Amino acid sequence: MLLGPSLALSAVLFAIGVAGVLIRRNAIVLFMCIELMLNAVNLTFIALAQVHGMSGQIMVFFVMTVAAAEAAVGLAIILAIFRHTQTVDLTQLNLLKG
Amino acid sequence: MTDLIWLAVALPLLGAILNGAIAVARPTWKSAVSFIGVGTLVAAFAVAVMVALEAARGDGAATTVHLWRWMPVTERLNIDLALVVDRLSVVMLLVITGVGSLIHLFSVGYMRADAGYARYFAYLNLFVAFMLVLVLGASLPVSFIGWEGVGLCSYLLIGFWFDDKANADAGKKAFLANRIGDFGVLIAMFMLWWHVGTLDFGAIAERAPALLPLGGTVVTAITLFLFLGCTGKSAQIPLFVWLPDAMAGPTPVSALIHAATMVTAGVFLVVRMGVLFTMSPVTQLVVTLTGALTAFLAATIALRQYDIKKVLAYSTVSQLGYMFIGVGTGAYTAGIFHLVTHAFFKALLFLGAGSVIHAMHHAQHAAHSELDGQDMRNMGGLRRAMPWTFLLMGLATLAIAGVPPFAGFFSKDEILAAAFARGEVSPVYLASWALGLAAALMTAFYMARLMAMTFMGRFRGGDAMQPHLHDAPWIMTGPLVVLGILSVTGGGLNLPAFAGGSHFLEHWLEPVLRPVTALAMPLAHPHGMTEFLLLGGAIAAAVIGLAAGIRLTLARPVALPADQPPERGLARLLAAKYHIDEIYDFLVVRPLMWFSTRVLWKGIDQFIVDRIAVGGIARVTQGLGWLGSRLQNGQVAFYVAMFAVGAVIILRTLAR
Numbered sequence: 001m002l003l004g005p006s007l008a009l010s011a012v013l014f015a016i017g018v019a020g021v022l023i024r025r026n027a028i029v030l031f032m033c034i035e036l037m038l039n040a041v042n043l044t045f046i047a048l049a050q051v052h053g054m055s056g057q058i059m060v061f062f063v064m065t066v067a068a069a070e071a072a073v074g075l076a077i078i079l080a081i082f083r084h085t086q087t088v089d090l091t092q093l094n095l096l097k098g
Numbered sequence: 099m100t101d102l103i104w105l106a107v108a109l110p111l112l113g114a115i116l117n118g119a120i121a122v123a124r125p126t127w128k129s130a131v132s133f134i135g136v137g138t139l140v141a142a143f144a145v146a147v148m149v150a151l152e153a154a155r156g157d158g159a160a161t162t163v164h165l166w167r168w169m170p171v172t173e174r175l176n177i178d179l180a181l182v183v184d185r186l187s188v189v190m191l192l193v194i195t196g197v198g199s200l201i202h203l204f205s206v207g208y209m210r211a212d213a214g215y216a217r218y219f220a221y222l223n224l225f226v227a228f229m230l231v232l233v234l235g236a237s238l239p240v241s242f243i244g245w246e247g248v249g250l251c252s253y254l255l256i257g258f259w260f261d262d263k264a265n266a267d268a269g270k271k272a273f274l275a276n277r278i279g280d281f282g283v284l285i286a287m288f289m290l291w292w293h294v295g296t297l298d299f300g301a302i303a304e305r306a307p308a309l310l311p312l313g314g315t316v317v318t319a320i321t322l323f324l325f326l327g328c329t330g331k332s333a334q335i336p337l338f339v340w341l342p343d344a345m346a347g348p349t350p351v352s353a354l355i356h357a358a359t360m361v362t363a364g365v366f367l368v369v370r371m372g373v374l375f376t377m378s379p380v381t382q383l384v385v386t387l388t389g390a391l392t393a394f395l396a397a398t399i400a401l402r403q404y405d406i407k408k409v410l411a412y413s414t415v416s417q418l419g420y421m422f423i424g425v426g427t428g429a430y431t432a433g434i435f436h437l438v439t440h441a442f443f444k445a446l447l448f449l450g451a452g453s454v455i456h457a458m459h460h461a462q463h464a465a466h467s468e469l470d471g472q473d474m475r476n477m478g479g480l481r482r483a484m485p486w487t488f489l490l491m492g493l494a495t496l497a498i499a500g501v502p503p504f505a506g507f508f509s510k511d512e513i514l515a516a517a518f519a520r521g522e523v524s525p526v527y528l529a530s531w532a533l534g535l536a537a538a539l540m541t542a543f544y545m546a547r548l549m550a551m552t553f554m555g556r557f558r559g560g561d562a563m564q565p566h567l568h569d570a571p572w573i574m575t576g577p578l579v580v581l582g583i584l585s586v587t588g589g590g591l592n593l594p595a596f597a598g599g600s601h602f603l604e605h606w607l608e609p610v611l612r613p614v615t616a617l618a619m620p621l622a623h624p625h626g627m628t629e630f631l632l633l634g635g636a637i638a639a640a641v642i643g644l645a646a647g648i649r650l651t652l653a654r655p656v657a658l659p660a661d662q663p664p665e666r667g668l669a670r671l672l673a674a675k676y677h678i679d680e681i682y683d684f685l686v687v688r689p690l691m692w693f694s695t696r697v698l699w700k701g702i703d704q705f706i707v708d709r710i711a712v713g714g715i716a717r718v719t720q721g722l723g724w725l726g727s728r729l730q731n732g733q734v735a736f737y738v739a740m741f742a743v744g745a746v747i748i749l750r751t752l753a754r
Contacts, residue, residue, distance in 0.1 A: 021738050094731070
């Protein structure tokens, strides 16, 4: 049970994740914040699975798989960027500025 | 044979294409050009003769030869490319190909030394092809192809020596004046389609009397718009100003296009549309009066011109005025009769003038003289050097002046008699007759003046030139002789009863004009005493004019252009052509130029279109782009924030 507190916790985690993405400049930290948001969503799925059946839990596996793949690709990109520019500070990466 | 009438058009067209190709690829192949140019014309003339013989055997019914469907628009509007062979188009066909062949032959000699020889013959052949389309067309749109085409060829040939700007300008002037007239023809076509529902000549003549009220506004408007076209093509008031300038072209062109054939297209159109014109008494009055005023006005201007071609040009305008008096009074046969005889003697006069100019240029070249070879004040006494030209031009002068029994006498007399007879209907016709008679007097005068200044007295161009003056070679004089014979005997075509004739042309054209005669009041031909008084008047005008012209010109020595005393009073006004060009320049050209420059160009094009419309759109797009580019600031955090805000908005909307 504990549906209400679970949802509240996931909302808080998601908000922290969003705030981190918006505020932090370090690409690695930003990446971790994204993971945080994904896990907040996972928590929501599991909490609501108690009410709506098992499909929510199955969904969590998918999310974890995709998150793993994303982590691999994302870290590779960050590494590539670092090799290229010697920094992972996102404010410095503004080549596409209009 | 009638089915092969398309050959008459196709042959000159083929000649034009071949000569055009030679002009582009091998401009020096002059003998090939002469062979093609003259050969196709003579072949077309042969076709014309055979068609005419066949038409003479028939009962005079029109034969329409459908070539192909040209514009299948709706069920009601299908325009075929069809040619009509009736007795009217046969007459025109013979004149165009016959006189055309002679002038082509003359051109072989006249243009021989010109670098643009092949181009010249390409244009000339093309002109004949279009002219034949004009007269053979079975419906207004088909004739209109020819109508526009001859205008184009006229433009090309007036500006033939285009490296002199004056010549190019003269071409443009002719083209623009004709465009005004063409606009009238187009409007008339639209109105005819709307009110009568057909553009076919035969069908119009059949249906119009039943569909349009006699003398109503509609038929008057249609015919007046058609007549506007005629004033452009046939150089009548108010659009005659282009024809004198058209003399900038080679002289055989003036003879063929600007005297014998193209300029008579307006007269031809009035006759073709005779039914409509007869249905509107108002238009008939307008046509007659315009013709009479033009005949008079142009004749007065011709009195004081010194350029030999200018005299002939104004004379042509004046004679075309006569033709319009004829067709305006409903004497369509007389109009066509004068058209034919005029084609003979005016072509002869122009070719004669061409021979004179040719001789003058030749002599100038030999003597290294810088005189104006077309100014009659530099000529004089040429009869000894050029006896043939003198003799033949003399015959043409007698013909145009209206001395019996030469061609012009009969045709001009018939027109004047018709105008006089219609005097019972309205005094305007009587006034037209009087103007016509006065113009006849002046015609005789200025032609006698031309002959006296050119051929009589003493040569004024200097002793160095004199030994080099001589008659043109036979290839040029030959056509003149043929035209001379025609000028003398052409009157036989429609010899009236008092001269022992049988009105051949009138009987010949009778089947064509039958729908017209069914509508019109019978013209009371003057008889007995009146007829002889009219004849006497016409002969007296001719003889007095000729005698006065010679006496007054030879009374004192002609001054050279440089010693010319300034003219005063009326003479000055005439020499300046009534300042009509200047008036048109002031009233039409300059306002138009001002409007085009200030309003259309600077105002509408440069300001509204370029600055506001095109520039405005560019500026607005640029501004929006600038706004958009502010969002693209390169900060991932900013993008994500925008994304989050957007996501929240969407979720809010969906959750509602």
